[in-house]
Amino acid sequence: APRFEPHYTPESRSRMRDWAHPYLxxxxxxxxxxxxxVACRRVLDPKGPLVESYGSLPGRSPKLPQKHRSRFLVSLTxxxxxxxxxxxxxxxxxxxxxxLAATALLTGGLALCSALFARWRDEQGSGxxxxxxxxxxxxxxxxxxxxxxTRLVLRIAWIVGALFIWARALPAITLLRQxxxxxxxxxxxxxxLASNETQPPKAxxxxxxxxxxxxxxxxxxxxxxxxxxxxxxxxxxxDASKPLFLYDILMAILVGIFAILLVKDLPGLLEFLVFRRxxxxxxxxxxxxxxxxxxxxxxxxxxxxxxxxxxxxKVQWLAAAMTFGIGFxxxxxxxxxxxxxxxxxxxSLRVGDAVSVGELSGxxxxxxxxxxxxxxxxxxxxxxxxxxxxxxxxxxxTLSYPESRVDVKVGVAYDSDxxxxxxxxxxxxxxxxxxxxxxxxxxFLMEFADSAVLFELRAFGLYEYGRLVLLNELHxxxxxxxxxxxxxxxxxxxxxRLQPEENKAEGTPSQAKSV
Numbered sequence: 001a002p003r004f005e006p007h008y009t010p011e012s013r014s015r016m017r018d019w020a021h022p023y024l025x026x027x028x029x030x031x032x033x034x035x036x037x038v039a040c041r042r043v044l045d046p047k048g049p050l051v052e053s054y055g056s057l058p059g060r061s062p063k064l065p066q067k068h069r070s071r072f073l074v075s076l077t078x079x080x081x082x083x084x085x086x087x088x089x090x091x092x093x094x095x096x097x098x099x100l101a102a103t104a105l106l107t108g109g110l111a112l113c114s115a116l117f118a119r120w121r122d123e124q125g126s127g128x129x130x131x132x133x134x135x136x137x138x139x140x141x142x143x144x145x146x147x148x149x150t151r152l153v154l155r156i157a158w159i160v161g162a163l164f165i166w167a168r169a170l171p172a173i174t175l176l177r178q179x180x181x182x183x184x185x186x187x188x189x190x191x192x193l194a195s196n197e198t199q200p201p202k203a204x205x206x207x208x209x210x211x212x213x214x215x216x217x218x219x220x221x222x223x224x225x226x227x228x229x230x231x232x233x234x235x236x237x238x239d240a241s242k243p244l245f246l247y248d249i250l251m252a253i254l255v256g257i258f259a260i261l262l263v264k265d266l267p268g269l270l271e272f273l274v275f276r277r278x279x280x281x282x283x284x285x286x287x288x289x290x291x292x293x294x295x296x297x298x299x300x301x302x303x304x305x306x307x308x309x310x311x312x313x314k315v316q317w318l319a320a321a322m323t324f325g326i327g328f329x330x331x332x333x334x335x336x337x338x339x340x341x342x343x344x345x346x347x348s349l350r351v352g353d354a355v356s357v358g359e360l361s362g363x364x365x366x367x368x369x370x371x372x373x374x375x376x377x378x379x380x381x382x383x384x385x386x387x388x389x390x391x392x393x394x395x396x397x398t399l400s401y402p403e404s405r406v407d408v409k410v411g412v413a414y415d416s417d418x419x420x421x422x423x424x425x426x427x428x429x430x431x432x433x434x435x436x437x438x439x440x441x442x443x444f445l446m447e448f449a450d451s452a453v454l455f456e457l458r459a460f461g462l463y464e465y466g467r468l469v470l471l472n473e474l475h476x477x478x479x480x481x482x483x484x485x486x487x488x489x490x491x492x493x494x495x496x497r498l499q500p501e502e503n504k505a506e507g508t509p510s511q512a513k514s515v
Contacts, residue, residue: 026090030082033097037078044071099169106161110154117150121272145268152261156254182244244308252307259300263293283350290344290367332387336370339386343367349389349396354463356395357384397463403436404463408474411452413488418445418453424485425457428477434470436460452490 077100085093121143178188267289275285305311343349344367353364355374362376372389374382388394397404412421422443429441441459448454457478461470482489 022090026085029090029094029097030085033078033082033085033093037075037082040074040078041071044074046071095169099165102165103162106158106165110158110161114150114154118147121146121150139271142268142271145265146272149262149265149269152258152265156258176247176250177245179246180243181246181249248307248309252304255303255307256300259296259303263296263300266293266296281350282352283347286351286367287344287347291341332385333370336386339390340367340369340372342390343372343386348399349394350399353399354397356397357382357388402462402464403439403460404467405458405460406467406471406474408457408459408471408478409446409454410457410478410482411449411454411490412482413490414453416453416487418455420485421453421455421487424481424487425455425478428474428481429457429459432459432470432473432477434461434465434473436462451492 081093081097081100084096180186180188270289270292271285275288280288349355349364349367349372351364351367355361355364357374360374360376360382362374362382364372365375365381366373367386371383371385374384376382408425410425412418422445425443426441429435435441436459439460441457444456444458446454446456457474459470459474461467479489481487
């Protein structure tokens with residue numbers, strides 16, 4: 001940079017000389033930097049009120065060496081600017097100071113936005129402490145994902161803003177658009193880059209170009225008539241592909257990273273911003289989150305492909321090959337993927353539902369692209385392809401109703417009072433707090449068996465409480481109440497008569513024994 005020679009126009013330079021001397025401007029600038037240096041050292045004092053109040057915020061507890069390091073770096077930067085201005089590089093110091101001031105304002109604005117959003121997030125998440133169990137863990141996970149997404153967006157905004165601010169001071173940043181990677185690695189000048197957009201396309205190799213006669217004013221010589229040109233049946237050369245620059249690669253990497261992180265934290269973002277405002281069950285939330293993640297993944301892939309210049313016309317052959325493969329070897333995978341989308345849309349199977357597949361029962365844990373994971377009651381996991389749920393049969397215990405019926409079957413002796421038995425069974429059902437009042441419990445005399453009169457108590461309870469737990473409570477209560485009311489629980493009995501052979505031969509009456 002010139003020593004005290006700003007790059008001004010002659011008119012602006014003459015106006016500047018009218019009211020101030022360049023050395024006076026430099027002196028004022030250096031004095032202002034010294035004042036800023038003193039102010040920053042006082043503000044960033046580790047024992048000062050600002051740093052102490054910042055460290056007392058939740059999640060903000062910088063260590064003492066970090067506080068001294070920040071103060072030292074800021075002071076060193078301002079001192080370097082002062083020394084550059086004293087050494088004569090006034091314009092360089094001035095430009096760097098302007099950019100640093102703009103960067104500081106950008107950082108402060110983003111920090112203010114982060115603090116306001118964190119305050120609003122804490123107010124919205126004040127109900128986290130009221131939830132318990134799995135709901136509290138899900139809300140805390142959503143809170144963490146929203147916090148990570150906020151940090152990611154703020155960092156990207158700061159990087160983009162800093163590049164925009166420093167693009168004029170660091171011309172090397174703009175060179176990223178001129179470093180061509182494909183089809184060959186070379187550096188393209190700005191004039192060539194601008195002319196490529198307006199000049200006509202060059203002739204392809206193998207094509208003949210009519211030569212212009214050296215003397216345009218001379219009359220063209222008579223030539224023999226040429227035979228009629230044959231129709232061009234050869235395939236036309238493909239259009240030249242779009243050149244790939246280093247800037248495109250960096251942008252594709254940034255877009256891909258942002259899409260991946262967005263897909264990762266999207267469920268928590270939807271939970272915090274959307275789902276809490278609507279009365280949606282866990283299955284609906286999981287379905288919406290999964291479909292949204294699929295959509296973001298597809299949009300991210302399209303965005304990255306567009307940056308690289310990959311259009312539909314260039315991947316038609318790949319789509320045709322995939323269609324051919326789907327028709328033969330990949331039809332099961334495609335069928336499972338389509339079945340997973342059907343399950344998410346029609347919600348005949350939701351996350352958290354209790355289902356029975358064959359002889360196994362459990363809860364739906366995850367509905368993925370290819371298969372569904374069911375956690376069985378013994379804590380093992382069963383992986384079932386999605387196609388089985390669409391084309392096969394299954395029992396969903398909690399699809400439409402949260403309650404489930406349990407049946408208590410008991411047999412009493414034939415000499416028992418059946419009215420007393422009915423009354424005792426109903427009292428047992430009404431006395432249990434886990435038995436629902438609607439639908440009310442019922443008692444039926446089912447059968448006159450060989451050794452007992454069979455009764456059946458039918459009661460409804462919430463499936464979340466547990467069918468086996470409720471059955472255990474009712475069986476135990478029935479056993480104690482029957483014993484207290486002298487009701488005999490029947491068991492199979494068999495009368496056997498034994499007659500010895502010697503008594504049968506002598507004709508004497510035999511003694512009968514019953515077992």
